[in-house]
Amino acid sequence: MIRYYSPHFSVLSCIKALFTSRAESKLVSFFKEYTNKKYILVTNSCRSALYLAYKSLNRKGTVVTNPLTCNIALDPIVAAGNHILFTDIERDKLTMLATDLHKLMDENTIAIQANHIGGFLCNMRQIWDQTRTGNICIIEDCAQGFFSSFQGQKPGNYSDVVCFSLIKNAYGTGGGILATDDPIIHRRATEMMQGFKKPSFVLILFRMIRNLLETLRDKKFFDIMYINLMRGRKVSGEFRKRNVTTYYDILPSKLEMKIGYVQLLKASELNRERKIKAGLLLNKLNEMGLISNYKDISEYDSAFTKFFMVNQNIRSEELITKLNKKGVEARHLEHKHNHFYQERIDLSGKPEMISNILECHNYLELYNRIISLPLFENMSEATMDKMIKTLKELIFE
Secondary structure (H helix, E strand, O other): OEOOOOOOOOHHHHHHHHOOOOHHHHHHHHHHHHHOOOEEEEEOOHHHHHHHHHHHOOOOOEEEEOOOOOHHHOHHHHHOOOEEEEOOEOOOOOOEOOOOHHHHOOOOEEEEEEEOEOOEOOOHHHHHHHHOOOOOEEEEEOOOOOOOEEOOEOOOOOOOEEEEEOOHHHOOOOOEEEEEOOHHHHHHHHHHHOOOEOOOHHHHHHHHHHHHHHHOOOOHHHHHHHHHHHHHHHHHHHOOHHHOOOOOOEOOOHHHHHHHHHHHHHHHHHHHHHHHHHHHHHHHHHHOOOOOOOOOOOOEEOOOOOEEEEOOOOOHHHHHHHHHHOOEOOEOOOOEOOEOOOOOHHHOOOHHHHOOHHHOHHHHHHHHHEEEEOOOOOOOHHHHHHHHHHHHHHHOO
16 A cells, blocks of 8 residues: 555654643744744644634634635634635646635625645735735635745745644644734634633544554554554444534643644654655656646745646546555545545535635636645655556556
8 A cells, every 4th residue: 555644653752742841832932933923822723723713803704715625624714604705726736816816805705715735835925915905814724835835935924814734744643823913813712712622632542543553554564553443433433423523612732732843843854855755756747647737836845745636637536546446545635544535515515615616617627637646755766656657557547
């Protein structure tokens, strides 16, 4: 199995975390420097940070955002009592198409949520220029944009709020960050969190074991253990549906803060390696004529948090299923074990999400032409070649 991702988590990571002091203040200092924002709040997740941001605006209305993202990036908007209006997506980087953003804004618009996709940042300066005339909050969903930049600018320069995940390419087991220069948003979010529930230690322990096993999946024994763990998690979840939570109203875990900080200490180097591997993979895919996106990325320094391949000759769900059967753990938009494909928004059974999605022509055309390929920092060239060979055989069979 060519695994999708490695969290680079080990027993040593656990030991270091246990001996880490003042983790929360260290995370705050790190993200103050990284974002150049005055106020940092550590949350349970990026999803929770987004929810807190919207609730802290203290008003409801329409949020304009790009649709090609995990559903959990959109759920906080609706959970906070708002409506969604969609922009189309840019065809090459798959990010927000911001050129006509002003046409979607009116007196009911309270925010723009720019979802950075696959390590490629939206054009925040363009978004900023179109929204400065009204009382509109710009929120960056930076779960996939950490360690990336556009035209030399990191996240946070042209937004009111930036929300990060401490998982994905930060390699933690949980946690999120809300960064802002607005003292009112920070105060309201902080006060709101005081009423949140304590995190479940069982869930935290599960995440730690999951990440330990996921890191070692290149060894068959640990891969089997990981698969059985995730299968058990799915089965047990069926019996706990009445207790399912959206995770918006849970406090951040002190232990996961410690783990998050320990993992951040090595994240910069890991992301440097990831970028190198992504460049090599992109060159190989281009040589084989398998990829039609990422043609014009000279102004981007992408962390390639996810490596999206667009090919007009594929059907995403069908190809992803075949790749997994062949031992290539490809995904679509979400990173969930054994959850290969995310339904298109207008087919998802969520009427509150549909909005004007049928006007987003690039999104509709490309949605089922995208796959997210495995990419991890110590991926060998031989593994890449094996994956590409499998891709080529399946696409041209």
